Amino acid sequence: MKHIAGGCLGLFVVGQLFYLVAANILGVWQFASAQDDGWPTAAQAVTERWADLTGQPQNWSLFAPEVDTASTFAAVELRWDDGIHPPVLLLSDNEPDHLDRFFRFGRSRLRRYESLLIVTLQVPAGKEEDDVVDGWRERIVNRVRRQWGPMFAYLRWRWIEYQQQHPHLPLPKEVRLLARTYAIGTPGGLAPPLRLVQRPLARRLPESEPSDALPIEAFNPVVNEFDPVVRSRGRP
Amino acid sequence: MTDQRVVGLEPRLPWPLNRWPWWTEPVPAERLAALRIGAASVLLLDIATSYLPNADTFFGSGSLGDADAFALIRWRWSLLSGLREPAVLRWLLIVWGLAVVSLLLGSVTRLSAVAVWLLSLSFARINPGIENAGDEVRGILLFYLMLCPCGAVWSLDHRFRRRATDEPIFVWPWALRLLFVQMALIYFTNGLYKWLGEPWRGGDSVYYVLNDLTLTRWPYHQVPVPYGLTQLLTWLVLAWETGFPLLVALRWTRRATLALGVLFHLGLWMFLELGLFAPYMLCFYLPLVPWEQLSLRR
Structure with missing residues (x-):
């Protein structure tokens, strides 16, 4: 049982790693390229749902890219x-x-x-x-x-x-x-x-x-x- | 490592993570406990100073967070969805605060952490209009605290455990490592977005932010920062954020990079009214301090 639980936790850790990198990089890439279709959009839809479910929104941009004048x-x-x-x-x-x-x-x-x-x-x-x-x-x-x-x-x-x-x-x-x-x-x-x-x-x-x-x-x-x-x- | 007392479930990691000591070697449980105490303290302050005194303004019928103000989209959920009775919501805020106290003290820690996370997310989602990036950081910290044995030491649970001894206790490092990756990505993504903005590349951003009357603690002209210095600070922030993952990976730049991070957040807190964004972010730094040396000294 412990073996299975450890395997599940390992999967979770790897999944989280993929999620964190993908959610952040895809967000910037989509913003910079101004594209709203293709596989990055589909992948982002998946990351957004995981973010919604677990309360981990990403895409960090404090005072960026523009600041108020x-x-x-x-x-x-x-x-x-x-x-x-x-x-x-x-x-x-x-x-x-x-x-x-x-x-x-x-x-x-x-x-x-x-x-x-x-x-x-x-x-x-x-x-x-x-x-x-x-x-x-x-x-x-x-x-x-x-x-x-x-x-x-x-x-x-x-x-x-x-x-x-x-x-x-x-x-x-x-x-x-x-x-x-x-x-x-x-x-x-x-x-x-x-x-x-x-x-x-x-x-x-x-x-x-x-x-x-x-x-x-x-x-x-x-x-x-x-x-x-x-x-x-x-x-x- | 075999004679260490390690608390919690060991994840079975695939290659190359299972060959990487950073991911596999247990760390002193005090690191996780410090994160728990830090995050719970900030949240308790948050509830006491910003949520509870404004409960009727933020939540319930006729408030800024009335049920018709925000829709729960996609897979966002809230246990409080549709709840409009101000008195009930006020009581639930108190329950949230009590759960945070329990988490802070490490009493029924896992259950307390789950309750705090559920209520934190639920309140955040019935009025997302009042939430900022600091609250998102809070949710992430609580998510990990809920999943790992953060009450293994410095807790009432530990004190009253029957087999409690003074021997050092360790935990598996996965949660702290994921949080470190999260912190690095927060800075790196911020840096990338800043590179896309002309005011950042041109060196004007810090000047404009310090002049924003909606954010600053005092008018710029009362404590004027020379324009040349604001330019230097703009480029320093840009370089530090973008370079953060590399700079913390290199041994000889790590301490300076982290020290700069602490100063950056203290500076933000001092100059700008951004709620508790800075203290929540500073919680990421707590597990990096060798707190276990305090336990050893005793």
Whole structure:
């Protein structure tokens, strides 16, 4: 019996070795070659299932391959159309009150969650906003399609939290997700003064949730309006 | 080796692993115990400071991890899938914490390790939005701890075992070796991805990361690091991560490479708010310390 168990453990060790090398190298290879078919994809499907089953995801890339060239915080705006209640802006707990002097400790899990929701929209040097808004629109729609579940949960949670402190408030007409972006100065140059660019990304209409589209609408920066996002077959 | 007391199942390894002493010679059980105590301590801190105080924010109905926020895809599983009652989830967090205490003390160690792994993965998967790479490292450490005799020494199990003696105890090295391979691949894969990014090759990445107001502990201008130094650090990280498997394989570069790793994680922890990513990663280094010398001295 011990003989068989030792054999099984040996098989497991060898299998793990193959898995670790394959899962990591295949991930990088696929990313670098931008290929999405053939035997590496099939092999990766196997490694992903083992990762799912045993809780060993691989493909490690801390701050890589790209790093953010801007700091973007999530924010939420509550809007009513009753002419009584003005819009309310709810900043993230992760956004310091004073960006020029702060000490951050904790809240990394909330930051991680918010990073799933936001898209950093920057105009590259030498270009105008009109040149890049089509790309922005595509990125926003893709983000809503992929992350509408956590977006919905986040917008609902922010409203519930606010409502508990202001129980007299009616349900807002719109709950908007905003991206608040501060550009980082060019390396080696003088640090520019902190300049905030705030843009809407998505919204939820709590009173009228559609059945044929996602419950989150994507902001369309080309026409400055929100567009419904059609449900895709099968959840991403 | 025949007079050593070796705990646990010996794997029957194929060639060439069975001819390689690194894979076959037993190692002092203190190495595995140190990993158990380190990982359990960090996890206990994690539960006490980030999960439990935010239980209602992260888990259950109306929270960020409400059942409609994330779907379990492919073969991902969670024992808590569909569970929405905040009070029940809060109690389960406490059960998770108690299981971690039991693992830390080495009490009913194997069962505790299984419970900690199951709950760890189950909580991670009902709200993956709050999890980072440190939590993935945590899951991997617990996976191995669950499979090997990590309570053979420095544990209540050992203390109260009837045949407990002061003779040195050893364990088969397979789990520690796989964890070392895992650590090397984490760095190597990170290095490869970094080579694909222009900011890393150009030497700008560390500058941008230290300026990211969403991550840094303090604003860059309060403790400015000269740009030339950030460039050097960028290239050093790039070279160290990519070269890690080779550098630790060579005897004369091994200590410096590992020391650099410890400094790298301490630096990340000091400058950036990444939760407990750094301490979880530092757990990989614990089995590399000759803890058994402490036992011998006593």
